[in-house]
Every structure is written in C-alpha cells, then in structure tokens.
Amino acid sequence: MLLFGIITTVKIRIAENAGFCYGVKRAIKIADEALKKNEIIYSLGPIIHNPQVVGEYEKKGLKVVETIDEAKNAVLIRSHGIPPQVYEQISEKNLECIDATCPFVKEAQDYAKQLYEEGYFVVIVGDQNHPEVKAHIAYANYKAQVINSIQEAKNIEAQKIGVISQTTQSMDNFVSIVSEFVKKAKEIRIFNTICDATEKRQESAKELAKNSDLMIVIGGKNSANTRKLYEICLNFCKKVYHIETKEELKKEWFEGVENVGITAGASTPSWLIEDVIKAIEKIENDIY
Amino acid sequence: MLLFGIITTVKIRIAENAGFCYGVKRAIKIADEALKKNEIIYSLGPIIHNPQVVGEYEKKGLKVVETIDEAKNAVLIRSHGIPPQVYEQISEKNLECIDATCPFVKEAQDYAKQLYEEGYFVVIVGDQNHPEVKAHIAYANYKAQVINSIQEAKNIEAQKIGVISQTTQSMDNFVSIVSEFVKKAKEIRIFNTICDATEKRQESAKELAKNSDLMIVIGGKNSANTRKLYEICLNFCKKVYHIETKEELKKEWFEGVENVGITAGASTPSWLIEDVIKAIEKIENDIY
Numbered sequence: 001m002l003l004f005g006i007i008t009t010v011k012i013r014i015a016e017n018a019g020f021c022y023g024v025k026r027a028i029k030i031a032d033e034a035l036k037k038n039e040i041i042y043s044l045g046p047i048i049h050n051p052q053v054v055g056e057y058e059k060k061g062l063k064v065v066e067t068i069d070e071a072k073n074a075v076l077i078r079s080h081g082i083p084p085q086v087y088e089q090i091s092e093k094n095l096e097c098i099d100a101t102c103p104f105v106k107e108a109q110d111y112a113k114q115l116y117e118e119g120y121f122v123v124i125v126g127d128q129n130h131p132e133v134k135a136h137i138a139y140a141n142y143k144a145q146v147i148n149s150i151q152e153a154k155n156i157e158a159q160k161i162g163v164i165s166q167t168t169q170s171m172d173n174f175v176s177i178v179s180e181f182v183k184k185a186k187e188i189r190i191f192n193t194i195c196d197a198t199e200k201r202q203e204s205a206k207e208l209a210k211n212s213d214l215m216i217v218i219g220g221k222n223s224a225n226t227r228k229l230y231e232i233c234l235n236f237c238k239k240v241y242h243i244e245t246k247e248e249l250k251k252e253w254f255e256g257v258e259n260v261g262i263t264a265g266a267s268t269p270s271w272l273i274e275d276v277i278k279a280i281e282k283i284e285n286d287i288y
Numbered sequence: 289m290l291l292f293g294i295i296t297t298v299k300i301r302i303a304e305n306a307g308f309c310y311g312v313k314r315a316i317k318i319a320d321e322a323l324k325k326n327e328i329i330y331s332l333g334p335i336i337h338n339p340q341v342v343g344e345y346e347k348k349g350l351k352v353v354e355t356i357d358e359a360k361n362a363v364l365i366r367s368h369g370i371p372p373q374v375y376e377q378i379s380e381k382n383l384e385c386i387d388a389t390c391p392f393v394k395e396a397q398d399y400a401k402q403l404y405e406e407g408y409f410v411v412i413v414g415d416q417n418h419p420e421v422k423a424h425i426a427y428a429n430y431k432a433q434v435i436n437s438i439q440e441a442k443n444i445e446a447q448k449i450g451v452i453s454q455t456t457q458s459m460d461n462f463v464s465i466v467s468e469f470v471k472k473a474k475e476i477r478i479f480n481t482i483c484d485a486t487e488k489r490q491e492s493a494k495e496l497a498k499n500s501d502l503m504i505v506i507g508g509k510n511s512a513n514t515r516k517l518y519e520i521c522l523n524f525c526k527k528v529y530h531i532e533t534k535e536e537l538k539k540e541w542f543e544g545v546e547n548v549g550i551t552a553g554a555s556t557p558s559w560l561i562e563d564v565i566k567a568i569e570k571i572e573n574d575i576y
Contacts, residue, residue, distance in 0.1 A: 188478045
C-alpha cells in the first residue's frame, strides 16, 4: 500500500484446511485408479462441484451422466452418494459399480435409515437440492423433512425427532435448529454428521477473515460448502469475493489492501489455489 | 404512592401458574386419602419442600423419617421419587408402600434407566443434591453425571450422550447445555423431562417481573424451583424478595412501589399465597 511514499508489503495467507477434504481426495484417487483399468467411466453427476476438475477428468475418460440409463460398463458413484434404489438399478443393468461415496456421508445415510426405522420423524438439516441430501432422504424412505432455518424448525410439531445434518452444514445453524427441537419435542435424537473437515475449514476461514482486509474464497459457484465459506467470511471481513479461477480476480480489489486471506471449498484442487496465489502476486507487483 | 398529594393505588398481581404443580397436588391428595386409613404414615423425607405444609401434616399423622429403618407399617413416597433399591427395602420390611411419585418424575426415571441400558453416557441436568436427581442417578445404575452449567458440559468427553433433566430445571440452561453436547459428541439423545408446569410458572413469573416494581417469590428456602423463580425474577425486576411466610414481609420494601407481582414455587399451598396477599394489603393501608 502506498502511504506517504513508503511501500508496505502485502501479506497473502492461506487458511488452514482450505481445499479438498478427505472424501474428495479419496474419490479422485478412486477415479484415477479406475481410469487405469477402464477407458471410459460414467460418473453419475460431476465427480466434484468444480468445473475445472470435471473438465480435466472428462479428457481422461470420465463422462458425466445424469441417469443410469446413459451409463455403460462402469459407473462411478461420487462422494455425495446415491439413493439405495440407484444401487439396485446399477445391479439390474449389470454395470460395474465404482463406489466413491465418502465414508462420512455413508455414515449419515445409515443414521437416516436407522432413525426412520426406529420411528423418529427424520429431519435433515441442509439443502434439499443437494445430491447428498437427496440420497439421505431416500435412506429415510422419502419420509424425511429437509430444513435449513430456525423458522422451519419452529414449524415442525413432531414429538420424537431424529436429526442428521448434511456433512457440510455450519455448526452454528445446526445447533440453533436443534435447540428449537429441544425446547418443544419430548425426545430428540441427534447424530452430528457435520464433517470435521468442514468445521475446521470454516473455523480457519473465520479466523483468517478476522485478520484480513480482503478474503478470496475459491471454489465452484455451484458448491454449497464454498458458498457457506463465503458467507462466513462476510461476517468477519468487509471485502470478500467468491471466485472459481484466477481469471475472475480484479486489480481494483487489491488497492489499499495489506492483508489478503485465501480459502477454498472442499472441491477446490490445490493447483487451482496455487494459480490464484501466483496471479495475486502478479497483480501486487503491478500495483506497487 | 404519595406524589404531590395524589394517592395512587397499588396493584397486586399474582403470576399465572403460581404454586402447587400437578405432582404436588396429587401427592397431597394421596397423603390425605392414606391418612383416612392409617393413623400414622411415615414420609420418606418431607412430603414437599415447604415447612408450613410439612408442619401441618405432621399434626395429621404424617411423620417425616430419613430412612426406611425408622418407618413402620406404611411408607409414603413423596413426589420426588426414590431409588429402586429403596422400593426393595420397603418390600423386604413388608411395609405398605403409598407411592406418590409424580408421574412425570417416574417417566424421567424410566428414561434414565433406558439410556443407561442402551449404552449412553447418562447426563442429568440438575442439582445433584436434590432427592429427585438422586433417584434418577440410581435408575442409571449410579453411572450418571449430574451437571448444571455449560462449563461442566464442556468437560464431558463422551461421544454417545443421553440427557435428561430434573423436572424443575430452567429450559434456557437445559438448551445451552445440550447445545454444548451437540457441538462435540457424535450422538446425543435427549429426553426433555422439564415439566410443563415449571416452564409455564417460570414464563409467567418472568412476564410479571418485567411489569412489576417489586416481586415477592413465596416458597420454601430449601425449594430448588422456588429459588430458580427468584433468580429468573431478578433478571427482570430490580426488587425481588424470596419469603416463606407473610411474617418476613418488610414495610420498607413497599415504599414508592406501584406494581407488586407475586409468584410461588411448586410446593407453596394457596392458603400461604392468600396470607401473603392479605398482609401486603395491610402494609399498603399503613403506608398510604
């Protein structure tokens, strides 16, 4: 920053736990292994919520399909998981099933099933349009209610409530919603299925945002957990931008900025983060 | 209140749901019925936490004892309940068991037992010295941990936690403590055993306290739920006094006061409340 002719160096710091989570790293590894044995694999939906990674894998032979009908030979189940009925379809079509469902998501699916079978009114805290949540609903025999706010929690009248969470939910929202149930229902059984990685990533982003003049959040615009990171940062830093790639960076964002913080969603590969850092360093050289 | 020679009348308002709860009314009724058939009955601990009522019943033949060894013929179990082992002692001594355990307390005992048997780390939110809680601990095979604050909740490291509450706990404290568990543990199963009556009594007391210059809380000094009412009122009203009987009222409390609010704990009989109101009216006549 130029101040009375004195040049101040700009600090770029990356939040701890930014980028790929365990489940995504694992899914990528499973896809890599499978692509050594199969020329083409059909991924049921994009392998992760990141267009750059999906584009790269498309070239390697991982074709994105929307339904089992479009798939041949081998199907990759991405980390988000699928409803039990889709496993049946894969089996009926005699397709090879390459299952990269995140083990933590699988655990949440099991809890959804258990809570439904044990007579609970199943509540899933999350985004009803997210593929992970859609699968959870299916495991609760399509009887689960998906909510995302205290207001929606207030509208639930059940007396025996079983609660799970989308793995990428924010802990604060989950706790607030559960508190509403505790006040009203007789029995509340909670499986905290929020992933540690998400929590740690959010916590680190929050801490970094507090001490940054500008926060850059990198990740797919369609990635729920990246959008959540963006929202969290907005609470603690005045200037926050959500980008997918370095091309979206704007020189004017960095004017008068001394501390730049960077974080990235669970589906953002490290090479994309590094690209952004290099681009910021270049912008800074241009400014100062 | 005397103001420029104008006499303002003082309003005395009684909080809704003040006084005896369902469990206490029921226990008193059971004792009355039993005293028609038995000249002397041994009450295991005072029938309710109110010295005036206990004194009255002592005259009717209800003798307070501390242990089964001191009892003969018939034993009254008060609304707080007793550990399962004490039922065995009563049975071994061939005493008649007059069981006035509050059905809501009984329900909480069943949950404590169930949670212990199903492998939960049992947490009871309440006062570890309260007889109700002591019985709950026994139903959880003496493996339950009693806590009363967020700090104590933070110290619990278990991953599968079953939570019940003393029936007279405040909802806010219960929710705060449960929230701590939701943040840390994998599975939390909560039976909200807070009694409706307590909640409603506390809510009414809070509303009245907000609109009163002075709050009088009537109930035994050894009554946990009365002390809790006193604390709640203190948060919303500057002048709050906890008394057992009209004799403790002081004239100076009422000077400059326009709105007097009255509430009473679960073990306070209506005649005691009426006595206090009459005494306050007398004091006011003296002042104005």
